[in-house]
Amino acid sequence: MTQRVRNTISIDEKLLFEQAPGNRSSCDFPPLDVPSGEMTDYLPAALLRDDIPGFPELNEVEVVRHYTRLSTYNYNVDLGLYPLGSCTMKYNPKINEKLARIPAFVQAHPLQLHENTQGCLKVLQKLADLLVKITGMDGVTLQPLAGAHGELTGMMLIRAALTARGNPRRKVLIPDSAHGTNPASAVLCGYTTVTLKSDASGCIDLDELRRHLDPDVACLMMTVPNTLGVFEKNIQEVARLVHANGSFLYMDGANFNAFIGVARPGDMGVDVMHLNLHKTFSTPHGGGGPGAGPVVVVKELVPFLPVPVVATRPDGNLFLDYNRPQSIGRVAAFYGNFGVLLRALAYILREGSDGLRQVAENAVLNANYIRHHLSRDFHLEYQQPTLHEVVFDDKNQAEAGVHTMDMAKRLLDLGFHPPTVYFPLIVPNAIMIEPTESESKAELDAFIDTMRQIAREAREAPKLLQDAPQDIRNTRFDETLAARKPVLTWKGTGPA
Amino acid sequence: MRYIPHSEAETRAMLDSMGLASVQDLFQCIPAALRLTADLPIPRGKSELELERYFYQLSRENDGVLEFTTFLGAGAYNHYVPAVIDGIISRSEFFTAYTPYQPEVSQGTLQAIFEYQTMVSQLTGMDVTNASMYDGATAVTEAVLLAQRARSNTAKVIVAGSLHPFYRQVMRTYVANFNLAVEEVPWDPTGRVDLTALAAAVDDATAAVVVQSPNFFGAVEDVAECARIAHARKALLVMAVTEAASLAAFKAPGELGADVVAGEGQSFGIPVSFGGPYLGIFSTRSEHLRRMPGRVVGMTEDTRGRRGFVLTLSTREQHIRREKATSNICTNQGLCALMASVYLAYTGKSGLRELCRQNLAKAHYAREQLCAVPGVGPRFSAPFFNEFVLTLPGDPHAFARFCKERRIVPGVPLKWFYPGLDQDMLFCVTEVNQRAEIDALVAATREFFARP
Numbered sequence: 001m002t003q004r005v006r007n008t009i010s011i012d013e014k015l016l017f018e019q020a021p022g023n024r025s026s027c028d029f030p031p032l033d034v035p036s037g038e039m040t041d042y043l044p045a046a047l048l049r050d051d052i053p054g055f056p057e058l059n060e061v062e063v064v065r066h067y068t069r070l071s072t073y074n075y076n077v078d079l080g081l082y083p084l085g086s087c088t089m090k091y092n093p094k095i096n097e098k099l100a101r102i103p104a105f106v107q108a109h110p111l112q113l114h115e116n117t118q119g120c121l122k123v124l125q126k127l128a129d130l131l132v133k134i135t136g137m138d139g140v141t142l143q144p145l146a147g148a149h150g151e152l153t154g155m156m157l158i159r160a161a162l163t164a165r166g167n168p169r170r171k172v173l174i175p176d177s178a179h180g181t182n183p184a185s186a187v188l189c190g191y192t193t194v195t196l197k198s199d200a201s202g203c204i205d206l207d208e209l210r211r212h213l214d215p216d217v218a219c220l221m222m223t224v225p226n227t228l229g230v231f232e233k234n235i236q237e238v239a240r241l242v243h244a245n246g247s248f249l250y251m252d253g254a255n256f257n258a259f260i261g262v263a264r265p266g267d268m269g270v271d272v273m274h275l276n277l278h279k280t281f282s283t284p285h286g287g288g289g290p291g292a293g294p295v296v297v298v299k300e301l302v303p304f305l306p307v308p309v310v311a312t313r314p315d316g317n318l319f320l321d322y323n324r325p326q327s328i329g330r331v332a333a334f335y336g337n338f339g340v341l342l343r344a345l346a347y348i349l350r351e352g353s354d355g356l357r358q359v360a361e362n363a364v365l366n367a368n369y370i371r372h373h374l375s376r377d378f379h380l381e382y383q384q385p386t387l388h389e390v391v392f393d394d395k396n397q398a399e400a401g402v403h404t405m406d407m408a409k410r411l412l413d414l415g416f417h418p419p420t421v422y423f424p425l426i427v428p429n430a431i432m433i434e435p436t437e438s439e440s441k442a443e444l445d446a447f448i449d450t451m452r453q454i455a456r457e458a459r460e461a462p463k464l465l466q467d468a469p470q471d472i473r474n475t476r477f478d479e480t481l482a483a484r485k486p487v488l489t490w491k492g493t494g495p496a
Numbered sequence: 497m498r499y500i501p502h503s504e505a506e507t508r509a510m511l512d513s514m515g516l517a518s519v520q521d522l523f524q525c526i527p528a529a530l531r532l533t534a535d536l537p538i539p540r541g542k543s544e545l546e547l548e549r550y551f552y553q554l555s556r557e558n559d560g561v562l563e564f565t566t567f568l569g570a571g572a573y574n575h576y577v578p579a580v581i582d583g584i585i586s587r588s589e590f591f592t593a594y595t596p597y598q599p600e601v602s603q604g605t606l607q608a609i610f611e612y613q614t615m616v617s618q619l620t621g622m623d624v625t626n627a628s629m630y631d632g633a634t635a636v637t638e639a640v641l642l643a644q645r646a647r648s649n650t651a652k653v654i655v656a657g658s659l660h661p662f663y664r665q666v667m668r669t670y671v672a673n674f675n676l677a678v679e680e681v682p683w684d685p686t687g688r689v690d691l692t693a694l695a696a697a698v699d700d701a702t703a704a705v706v707v708q709s710p711n712f713f714g715a716v717e718d719v720a721e722c723a724r725i726a727h728a729r730k731a732l733l734v735m736a737v738t739e740a741a742s743l744a745a746f747k748a749p750g751e752l753g754a755d756v757v758a759g760e761g762q763s764f765g766i767p768v769s770f771g772g773p774y775l776g777i778f779s780t781r782s783e784h785l786r787r788m789p790g791r792v793v794g795m796t797e798d799t800r801g802r803r804g805f806v807l808t809l810s811t812r813e814q815h816i817r818r819e820k821a822t823s824n825i826c827t828n829q830g831l832c833a834l835m836a837s838v839y840l841a842y843t844g845k846s847g848l849r850e851l852c853r854q855n856l857a858k859a860h861y862a863r864e865q866l867c868a869v870p871g872v873g874p875r876f877s878a879p880f881f882n883e884f885v886l887t888l889p890g891d892p893h894a895f896a897r898f899c900k901e902r903r904i905v906p907g908v909p910l911k912w913f914y915p916g917l918d919q920d921m922l923f924c925v926t927e928v929n930q931r932a933e934i935d936a937l938v939a940a941t942r943e944f945f946a947r948p
Contacts, residue, residue, distance in 0.1 A: 012802070016611050016841050025844030027578065029854055033931040034861035039745060039849075042856040043879050047716055049747045055618050057844040060580055067838060071589035073603035078588035084597070091499050092592050095544050099551045101582070104558040109568045110771035111908055113900065116560025120770045123554060133537050145630035145772065148814070148826040159673060184814035184824035190673030193819045231525045262523055263530045282499075286585075286831030287605035288595035288627070288791065290773035306669070329669035333571060333633035333662045333760070334771025346551065350498050352541030361519045362500050365510060368522055372514045385525045412600050420597075423815070440501035441510060474600045475799040482796035482808040486785065488624045489614040 013069040016056040017490045026060035054490070073473060074287070075417045081443050083370075085389045085420040085432025086179070086227060088257055088279035090363075093350065096282070096343040105342060110334040114319045120338065121318035125310045127345040131294055134348070134356065135256075135273060136266025139302035141309070142294045142336040147254060149331065150274030150293025151185035151221075153306065156328045157272060157297060158219050158248045159189055160304040164326065169218040169247075175204055177227045177426050182252060191218060198426060202228040202382045204238055213245040223252040224268075225259070227424035227432070229367065229386030239269025248272060253296075256280045257436070258364060258388035261357030271298045281344035292340040306331045362437035363388045366444060370433055373448045377455035381427050389434035391427050402458040402465045404429040409476060410457065410468040414450045498541060565933045566905040567862075569883045569924025570712070571632065571660050571738045571760060572768045575851070576928055581765045581838045585831055595791075595830070599806045600798075605830065606805035609793040612837040619740075619840075620757040621748025622779035626790035628828040629776025632760025633666040636706065636736045638778065638789045638823055639758035640667060643704035643732040644676055645787045645822070650703035652677040654731070656689040658711035660738055661913040676703070687715035687876025687885065689722060698729045708736035708759075709746075712913075713922065714883030715876050716746065723753030732756060740764055740777065741855065742881045744848035749779075756780045765839025766832055775832040786812060789823030851927060855882040858934065859925040865938045866923070871945050875920050883924045885910065885917075889945050892921045898944045904937055 039048055058066070075082065082089035100106075108120050128140045144150035155172070162168045172186040175196045183193040194212055199205035204222065220242050225231045232238065242249045251265050251273040257280040265273050277283045278291035285291075297305065307327045308320035320335070351359060364387045371380070371390040379395035394404045408418035408431070420432040435444060457464050469475060487493075502510075511518065523531065542550065566574065585591055589604060596602030596609075609627045616625040629635040640653050653671075655664060657680045668678055681697050684690040689707055698705060705726040709717035723733040735749045737759030743749075749757045761775035762768070780788055786809065794808035814821040843851065859882040866872055871889025888895060892909035899906045907923040914920075925934065 013607070015607070015614075017614065025842070025847040027843045027847030027850075029576075029850055029927055032854055032857055034857050034934070037853075037857055039853055039856055042860050043716070043745070047746055047879060049745070049751075052618050052744065052845050052848070055615065055845040055848075056841050057846060058841060060842060063838065063842045064580060064583065066841070067584045067590075067608070068587070070604040070607055071584075071587045073601070073607075074589040074593045074605055075598070075601035076589045077592040077594075082594065084594055087594055089594055093499060095547060097586065097591075099548065102551060102555045104555040104561045106767040106769050107574075108558055108561045108770040109566055109574065109768045109905075110572050111568050111570055112561060112564075112566065112770075113896075113905060116564060116905075117558055117770065119554040119556065119558035122557065130538055145634070145829075146826065148824045149630060149634070152824055156669065156673065180813075180815035180818045180821070181824050181826050183819035184817070184821040187819045187821075188670075188673075188824045233525060233527065236527065236530070259523070259526060261532070261536055263526050263532055267530055284591045284831070285594045286591050286829075287593045287602075287608075287834065288828050288830030290630075290829045290832055328672070330633070330662060330665040331669055332666065332772070333631045333660070333774070336771070337773040338770040339773055342551075346547060349539070349542050349550065350544070350547050353535040353538050355498055355541040356536060356538075358500055361522075362502060362507075364522045365502075365507065365519050369510050369514060385522070387522070387525070408598070409600070412598065417601060418598055437500050441506040469600055472600060474603065474802060474804055477599050477798050477804050477806050478796050479806050479808065482794040482806050483811075486792075486808060487795040488610075488785075488792055488808075489617045490610070 013066060015490055016066060017054060019058055019062060023057055023059050023062065025057050080416065081435060081439050081447050082417045083419045083433045083435050085391065085434040086254060087420065088434060088436055089285065090282055090436035091438040092282055092284040093347060096346045099346050100339050100342050118318055121310050123342050123345055124335065125318060127341055128310065130348050131275065131296055134260065135296045136264030137296035138299040139305060140294055140296045141305045142341055143306045143332050144274065144293035144295060145332050145337050146289065146291040147274060147276040147293040148181040148185060150295045151181055151252065152188055153331050154250055154272040154274050154295045155185055155189035157301045157304045158250065160328050161301050162218055170216045172218055173212055173220045175222055177202060177424050178221065178223055179227065179252060179254060182221045186221065201384045202226060202230050202426065203232050204234065206234055206237060209238065209241060213241060213247065217245060217247045219248040219250050221250040221252060223255060225255050225387045228382050228391050229389040230382065230384045231387055235268050243269065254279060255388060258360060260360045262360050272301060277340055277344040282347040283340045283343045290337050290340055292337045292344065304328050308335065359437050366435040366437060366439055369444055370435055370448060374451055377452055378431065389432060391424065392431040393427050394429045397455065397458040400458050400462045402462045404431055406465040406468060407454050410454050410465045411450065412469040413471040416447060416450060564903045564905050565936065567907050567923045567925060567929065567937060568905055570908045570922055571662065572771065573739055573763045573924065574768060574926055574928050575741065575763050577765050577767055578842055580842050581835050584838045585834055590834055591831055596807060599804060603804055606793050608834055608837055610795065610805045612833045613793060615837065615840045616777055617779055619743040620779040621750025622757055623782040624785055624788065625779040626788055626792050628833040629778050629790055629825065630829060631772065631774045631776050632738055633663040635758040635776035635778050636663050636734065637667045637670045639734040639756040640704055640706065642756060642784060642787050642789065643734060646732060646784055647703045647730065651675060651701045652679055653704045653706060654679050654681055654694065654697045654702055655706045656681060656708060656711065658683050658689060658713055659706055659708045659736055660712050663736065686878040687713045688717050688878050691721055691725065694722065695725050698725055698731055700729055702729055702731040704732040704734050706734045706736055708738065710739060710742055710881045710883065713876055713885045714880040715878035716880060719749060719752040719754060727753065734758060737777065739881060741851055745852035745881065761836050764836035766835050773829060773832055775829050775836055787822055788812065790825050791828055854927040858927065858929055859884065862923065862925040862934045865934065866941055869938065869942045869945060872941060882926055883922060885920050885922050888919050888921055892919060895944050899940050902936065902940045904940055906937060
């Protein structure tokens with residue numbers, strides 16, 4: 001069987017606060033070149049603190065060792081396949097990191113004169129233009145700082161447009177297969193949510209949709225392809241029904257990587273869509289952010305986009321335009337996660353029209369390759385053709401007392417990061433696999449072999465799975481203890 | 497094709513194994529009318545060398561960024577970023593990992609976040625800190641939403657007019673869809689919130705009082721008094737911070753009575769980067785823990801009793817609670833939180849103290865020198881950290897244009913944010929500004945305003 005790479009350091013790295021005391025920070029500053037005083041020379045002593053109790057004081061070497069040792073405890077996509085369904089863990093190109101560190105970009109203050117930051121503004125304008133063309137929409141805001149932030153912004157745009165028409169309406173329809181952020185974003189925008197039951201193929205049930213479309217419906221939020229990886233075959237009819245009701249169609253673009261370059265949301269009747277640049281457009285996930293969640297819209301919604309937007313003066317120079325009376329306002333302190341936006345632009349330019357289409361084709365090819373070669377061993381609840389991901393469950397293994405979590409944890413022993421588990425909710429005990437286009441045939445074959453080994457072990461040695469992981473640094477954690485007696489900061493002791 | 501490993505032969509072998517003729521067969525589920533027949537209307541892919549040339553060309557159009565001396569703050573601060581930070585965050589193990597859903601193979605990220613939560617709590621003097629928010633503006637807005645959850649039947653928040661104007665705009669965008677009014681109270685001649693006006697504005701329907709310290713004008717607020725006024729009517733005191741370095745100098749907000757500390761952590765080793773990505777800081781008291789938005793890491797042990805860390809209290813979160821979640825926030829600013837952690841660990845207690853001392857010394861020197869220019873005077877009298885407002889004897893925009901010829905960006909004219917402060921400018925001086933630069937700014941000021 002496959003021997004996978006491990007780079008975990010064997011020692012237990014202490015917390016910063018437990019390192020040997022008595023060290024002195026290596027941090028230094030140039031000697032003060034202005035008249036030098038103590039803090040109390042400038043401020044009333046009553047305002048000042050004497051100490052930061054417990055705060056670390058370490059040498060640079062110790063700091064570097066500390067974080068480097070910690071880093072060895074992490075799985076990462078540069079190490080191997082990271083098949084988290086819906087998360088799109090694709091390769092993060094190294095050139096993008098280099099470009100994002102060019103000093104003239106990194107050191108640009110957001111309130112710097114426009115004439116000094118034309119380069120930054122061009123990055124924003126160029127990316128905006130490309131995202132509009134790639135999605136076939138009419139306008140975009142780059143300001144939202146993450147996918148969920150983009151969802152909220154998109155909902156606010158819909159609400160503003162409906163209010164301008166005379167009635168913001170009250171309800172948002174959301175299929176039961178949706179990401180959990182969808183209902184949370186709708187509620188944060190002041191709407192109540194109504195869950196639509198999917199049909200037997202996991203798609204939107206047109207009759208169910210018709211039953212729920214009434215004058216109070218602001219929009220339908222749908223994910224395409226949905227969280228099963230199934231493309232919404234009736235999308236044109238869905239759009240027609242939604243629009244005939246005077247409602248908007250919101251597409252959650254988290255899965256856009258499945259059909260980028262193959263089809264365009266703008267041609268499908270979509271009115272609003274957020275894009276996760278950290279998924280489709282290769283920007284690093286960073287252990288949980290920063291992401292970026294630009295929102296593309298049709299013409300009717302353009303006047304409501306957040307301020308500012310990049311615009312061109314008659315002399316050709318770019319500037320930040322705040323003069324947009326119908327705008328919903330700002331959604332972030334400045335102009336979006338510029339460093340993330342720049343990386344996405346680099347990715348799009350590098351791939352180009354030819355490359356982006358191949359991205360979708362290979363993401364879909366890889367997912368279907370896994371589906372084909374695992375479907376004898378694992379149960380597939382929904383049989384419809386799928387695009388970039390596939391959702392199995394544990395029905396074939398449950399009889400032996402082996403469940404989804406056991407198989408996920410056994411994968412850790414065998415050197416792979418597990419797929420997304422227990423999501424989407426419409427497949428009980430789901431195992432949601434998304435390989436992305438980055439994986440080689442060899443890596444896919446190794447994963448398939450390993451999954452088959454796990455299916456075999458489930459029949460022959462279920463305890464191996466139920467006790468997994470055993471071969472890596474940690475066994476399973478007591479999550480109940482963590483929640484029951486929360487220890488969220490270091491106070492010198494562990495959980496009681 | 498640039499980042500796709502398959503050879504044609506491998507693709508063929510994969511298709512054959514699945515009994516397919518072509519990759520196109522896999523897209524038959526998309527209605528034919530929707531499938532593109534031509535390439536996207538964008539350029540074909542570039543080589544890496546072409547890409548690099550393109551971006552270096554664009555960066556040259558940012559020339560002024562490196563050549564100009566700036567005294568800009570106002571929510572984004574020029575602090576020195578030690579090399580150690582990039583050295584750590586450039587490790588694939590950190591920047592190419594996902595949210596730590598599988599704790600057994602994510603202990604690096606999880607322990608680092610736990611340490612971040614601890615260090616930020618030590619600085620804010622609060623019980624708990626979440627794993628980070630998007631940025632300062634959204635963190636302050638989420639603090640207001642927490643207050644409304646904590647104080648049911650409240651309908652308004654009172655916000656100091658000296659809270660960062662962009663933060664107030666974001667808050668208004670969010671609450672436009674709620675039954676929550678945002679009322680602003682003015683500042684007094686010292687530059688601090690007018691405590692009499694504040695006391696008059698707070699009533700039983702008030703969910704929170706939001707005060708920034710140091711505020712947008714640089715003035716250090718009497719946070720303890722603001723908290724007393726808020727608490728007298730059972731409102732929460734939200735302390736907003738844009739200059740996180742100041743936390744190391746001043747009494748901890750928790751000690752002053754703040755219920756939530758929310759703000760921007762960019763000063764902790766994160767470059768200004770044209771406005772993002774930054775770091776939303778969010779700390780609060782234990783009693784609000786289960787109302788807190790965002791992810792949080794807790795300590796636990798594995799089945800062998802070995803200490804470790806996991807994402808916890810997720811029953812507050814959207815992926816479990818869906819429409820009943822405390823917030824729709826999903827990812828945080830993980831890598832930025834790591835940057836802040838490395839910065840804080842590297843700088844240490846003594847380094848932060850020296851950082852604060854240098855900022856105070858340089859900003860006070862600059863203000864003193866500028867105020868020696870005839871006609872220039874301080875707008876406000878309150879104590880300040882590294883930002884201050886001066887009233888100029890002429891138009892700040894004309895002055896800024898004059899400074900441009902000297903390759904100086906003097907500060908932020910306040911007229912745009914505060915009609916009425918037409919001759920006022922906000923200056924920021926940090927440890928990166930050298931005396932010669934400050935003296936050049938003073939000379940330019942003297943020369944411009946001495947002109948007839």
